[in-house]
Amino acid sequence: MIHHPVLDQAASAGIKLGLERVRSFLAFLGEPHRAYPTIHIGGTNGKGSVSSMVTAALVDAGYRVGTNISPHLEDVNERIQLDGVPVDDASFVEALEHLDRARWEWARGLQDAGIPLTYFELLTVLAMHIFAQRGVDVAVFEVGLGGRLDATNVIQPVATAVTSIGLDHTDVLGDTLALIAAEKAGILKRGASVVLGALPPEAREVLELRARALDLTLWRPGRELMREQRGGRWSLRGPDGGLNDVKLTLRGDHQGGNALVALGLLQSLRRQGFHIPDGAIRSGLERATIAGRIETLAPGVIADGCHNPQGAEAFARWLADQPRPASRILLFGMSHDRDPRPVIGPLLSLVDEVVLTRCAHPKASEPSALGALLEDVDAVLSDGGPIEEALPEVLTDADEVIVAGSLYLVGAARSLLRSGAVQRPRSS
Numbered sequence: 402m403i404h405h406p407v408l409d410q411a412a413s414a415g416i417k418l419g420l421e422r423v424r425s426f427l428a429f430l431g432e433p434h435r436a437y438p439t440i441h442i443g444g445t446n447g448k449g450s451v452s453s454m455v456t457a458a459l460v461d462a463g464y465r466v467g468t469n470i471s472p473h474l475e476d477v478n479e480r481i482q483l484d485g486v487p488v489d490d491a492s493f494v495e496a497l498e499h500l501d502r503a504r505w506e507w508a509r510g511l512q513d514a515g516i517p518l519t520y521f522e523l524l525t526v527l528a529m530h531i532f533a534q535r536g537v538d539v540a541v542f543e544v545g546l547g548g549r550l551d552a553t554n555v556i557q558p559v560a561t562a563v564t565s566i567g568l569d570h571t572d573v574l575g576d577t578l579a580l581i582a583a584e585k586a587g588i589l590k591r592g593a594s595v596v597l598g599a600l601p602p603e604a605r606e607v608l609e610l611r612a613r614a615l616d617l618t619l620w621r622p623g624r625e626l627m628r629e630q631r632g633g634r635w636s637l638r639g640p641d642g643g644l645n646d647v648k649l650t651l652r653g654d655h656q657g658g659n660a661l662v663a664l665g666l667l668q669s670l671r672r673q674g675f676h677i678p679d680g681a682i683r684s685g686l687e688r689a690t691i692a693g694r695i696e697t698l699a700p701g702v703i704a705d706g707c708h709n710p711q712g713a714e715a716f717a718r719w720l721a722d723q724p725r726p727a728s729r730i731l732l733f734g735m736s737h738d739r740d741p742r743p744v745i746g747p748l749l750s751l752v753d754e755v756v757l758t759r760c761a762h763p764k765a766s767e768p769s770a771l772g773a774l775l776e777d778v779d780a781v782l783s784d785g786g787p788i789e790e791a792l793p794e795v796l797t798d799a800d801e802v803i804v805a806g807s808l809y810l811v812g813a814a815r816s817l818l819r820s821g822a823v824q825r826p827r828s829s
Contacts, residue, residue: 405494407501408477411523414516418550418573423522427555429507430500430526433533437467439556440666443544443585444564446712447598447659449691450651451564452543453485454663458685459539459670460484462677467532467540469525469553474693474706474812475819481528483535496531497523521545525552539675547574549587560669561588562596562662566604567711572738582607594618594672596626596665599658620665628661630654637661637686641668644683652695653719660686693811695719698818699825701726701801706808708735710743716805717747726800731755732791734810737766741774744806749780752803756785756795760813788813793823 427434440455442448449470456468466484473479478487500523508517518526525545532540542553547570548563563585566578574581582604589595589608595617597608605621612619620626620640627638635647635657644664649656663686671677693706695716703720707713731752735741745755757768757775768784775782785791792814795802804814817823 405477405497407497408520408523411516411518412520414519416521416546417519418546420550420552420555422518423526423552423555425511426504426507426518426526427529430503430530434529434556436533437537438539439558440539440541440670441544441553441556441558441561441588441593442541442564442666443548443551443562443588444598445567445569445581445709446715447564447655447662448543448562450656450659450689450694451562451663451666452541453651453691454660454686454689455666456482456485456541456685457689458663458667458677458682459541459675461684462675462681464538464675465536467528467535467537468543469528469532469540470543471521471524471545472808474808475816477524479692480524481531483531483537488531492531493527496527496534500527500530519552522552544585544588546570547581547584547587549584551588554588557590558588558593559673560594560596560666561590562598562666563588563600563608564598564659564662565711566600567709569709569711578604579607586611589615589617591615591617594669595620596662596669597621598662599623618669620669622658622661626661626665628657630657635660637664639664639668641671642679644679644686647683648687650688650690653715655715655718693808693815696811696815698804698815701799701825702796702804702814702818703801704804704811704814706811707744707805708739708807710747713744713747713805717751720748720751720803725751728799729753729801729803730795730799731803731805732758732785732788732795732814733771733806734758734760734768734788735766735771735806736762736764736809737770738764741766741771741806742778745775745778745780748803748805749778752780754781754783754799756783756791758785758788758791758810760788760807760810762807762809762813765807765809789817789823792817796823796825
């Protein structure tokens, strides 16, 4: 399911950070988010990978797991998963329409006019409702934006993690790493253990101070958590032991850091009474996948939704280690609210040509607008038009195509190739 009028209406409300509306509506519903223990995962990058690893390990340990992620790539159902599988259309629609009726009944008692919940708020509550309805044993919630005022922050987690911190969404979260860290530190709560990824010192200090103020158990890489890579495999160690010779399905050296955070979260859950054998942790870490992150969409087509500088640098490190084909074209698109220059920069030396494109998402920037912003870059740029036209063209022209930039663009390319609407020429 891709579209529904209830979601289209909610999307028109825009973004409104804050917890009051969600708390009030959840109370009206009987607080479904309190029916199960929760894990809260935030960070600039890496939270999706950690959510996937933790979910897979908990499923392999025998738990019924709800997972709430954002954004989705192709289908809105991706945001609400049961045991790692998106909820089916019928269940999604039934629950959505139930909540739609409930939110208007609830809204009659409010003073505010207009649409009572935003798109993200409605989907967050929908996930909480479905998880309670399905009787999950535990739920994993991925922060949408920031942390302190994100709609997911109404939960009282048993464990939290902040995977990474970089300069992203600076217009909302602040223009320094310390300010962004303060927003993300808002998910730390009394009684919940905390696991940090590798953070810049000024960001780490903010989170450490918050954790100490709340008297929280805190695990950090290089202190309580250790990792080492040998021959493409990882040795990971936490306070309660470790795993050797771990082979991750997720690509990129940065995934070793994400796996270490996941290990820390799972060991902290084990200390709280969860039965999670080492075998389940290993299998979860090794089998976890996430769509649109260094993903091979078809032979010779690699996609990564590296929509910020930190993500682009991680993707570029991986790409630099791969064999260079005779011709490699970057199919690049971004949302209009993001600066494309620090994202495209790390990739330019690794490709022969850049084709600018856009998907149908309303936030997608026109190729001509991208070109104007990128006019000073040292690269061959061309306007490929919409991705439905650009993708088949570059597949004909290049030995390898890299689709990168916006997650929405990656989702569009994924849909075109998976549906068969666009195919790799046989001669390639």
